[in-house]
Amino acid sequence: MNLLVDEGAHPRALLALEDGTHFFGRSAGAEGETFGEIVFNTSMVGYQEIVSDPSYAGQLVTLTYPQVGNYGINERDMQADELHLAGLVVHDLCYTPSNWQSVLSLPEFLSSRGVVAIEDVDTRALTLAIREGGAMRAALSTTDLDPESLVARVRASAPISQHNYVADVSCARSHVVGARTASNASERPLRVVAYDCGEKSGIVRRLAAAGCEVTVVPWDTPAADVLASAPDGVFFSNGPGDPQSVPAVVEAVRACLGKVPVFGICLGNQVISLAAGAHIEKLPYGHHGGNEPVMNLLTGKVEITAQNHNYGPVFSTFGPLVPELSDDVSEHPRDLRFWSQRRMAPVVMNKRYGRVRLTHVNLNDGTPEGIQFLDVPAFSLQYHPEAKPGPNDSAYAFAAFARLMRGEQDYLAIDVREGRRF
Incomplete structure (x- = not known):
């Protein structure tokens, strides 16, 4: 857990998958809720390029590497001007990056771009759930913290194939x-x-x-x-x-x-x-x-x-x-x-x-x-x-x-x- 974070400044968040699996954590980006298809990415570095990749439109991205954000956000590595991913899931997010190119921390960046994110999730268990169940519909919310309610809403949401992203x-x-x-x-x-x-x-x-x-x-x-x-x-x-x-x-x-x-x-x-x-x-x-x-x-x-x-x-x-x-x-x-x-x-x-x-x-x-x-x-x-x-x-x-x-x-x-x- 990131000990430099004010616990009160980061409300609880809930991640729910269509098979009923759910994880509680803390908000690490914008507040609100988002729906999409959940996938996992096994890269150890390059989170800025990942979150700015337009190919992730409509998807909630889980980063399997446990600690994310240590070198912050720079002005060179953006792959698109806007962020299109549906949301981000991490285990431990860094709020105090250290790199000479950094202009912003990753959580500040996500919040400023309106991207809902969650941390303190057991991403190992989540990755195994995706491997077993496949890329599923999912939702990430800081407003609906009732697992039964959010799972039901996920199951009622449209699959990614029904929209031209x-x-x-x-x-x-x-x-x-x-x-x-x-x-x-x-x-x-x-x-x-x-x-x-x-x-x-x-x-x-x-x-x-x-x-x-x-x-x-x-x-x-x-x-x-x-x-x-x-x-x-x-x-x-x-x-x-x-x-x-x-x-x-x-x-x-x-x-x-x-x-x-x-x-x-x-x-x-x-x-x-x-x-x-x-x-x-x-x-x-x-x-x-x-x-x-x-x-x-x-x-x-x-x-x-x-x-x-x-x-x-x-x-x-x-x-x-x-x-x-x-x-x-x-x-x-x-x-x-x-x-x-x-x-x-x-x-x-x-x-x-x-x-x-x-x-x-x-x-x-x-x-x-x-x-x-x-x-x-x-x-x-x-x-x-x-x-x-x-x-x-x-x-x-x-x-x-x-x-x-x-x-x-x-x-x-x-x-x-x-x-x-x-």
Whole structure:
């Protein structure tokens, strides 16, 4: 318990889950109440980037690391101007941060932005409850402290899939971010149009650092307008919620595939998969954290990755395996770690776009983490190569996109040691 906190200044708070599980604690942010889907994040640092990530819209975020906020809030690490998460759950929050960049404590920051938060929660028990029950609806309140009442209200609340959170977090108008560098001084910047579905600022900075002039556009921008500008490539960003709630973005992907190089991250990977006719599944409790091991099947190298998603594509639904391009395997294995053991990147035949290759696999649960279209210029990743927070193992993805736009072969077969820092 934080002994420097005035107990009387922080009222009791209640966290309730739809399965009836509940936890009492103390308010650590704005007072009031909030409803959403509860998830846990296993990162040990980077709480500022986490709470400012637009992908958490509609979600109550539990941080599994027990002590949070010791280095405060700075002016550089924001991933969006506004906070969109539904609420924050921690075990022990620091009210007296110590860091030369700090301008505000985390609880002061949350309170000033209207984010309801709770501390003094047994986050180990809560994480186990989420692992057993899956990502559930939940509520956090400083006004309704009756567990029976709050649980009933949670059960009556709408699931996250019924709302288009992308529309809430996307930019209102387009804007341009200039290129920071180019791989060759004689080369002009690559012109990229980025669909903002909840794009983290770290992604735009990585694209700019890879030599791209980025025009960021709202999520519902017609693809005809984008293609009329003759970009070198189109990027589809991360974002919150169920990808099936944004059919307009899926249609934009279909309009772009085969006409211009395409790259997608997280939600971008999901809408690209939907455009190809693949199915999307909701994972039991998702991947949230900066320590997920992923193998690049093209190089055999393992990347420690930053992730934040509850949904993901089902690789077998892209199409049947092409045995001659898949180590003579004709039936889809149930666990995609089968391919990591063989150091093999299998290929399927997709009805719409021809050959599609599995490029990355999660080594924790065998789910797909990346795909590459072989007959149209496109690829996508389920995890966050820009990190923010997290390791930089996957930063090469932005260099890979630049290589794709320049027409280079084997653009994705980059060693993880390349491009870690721009």
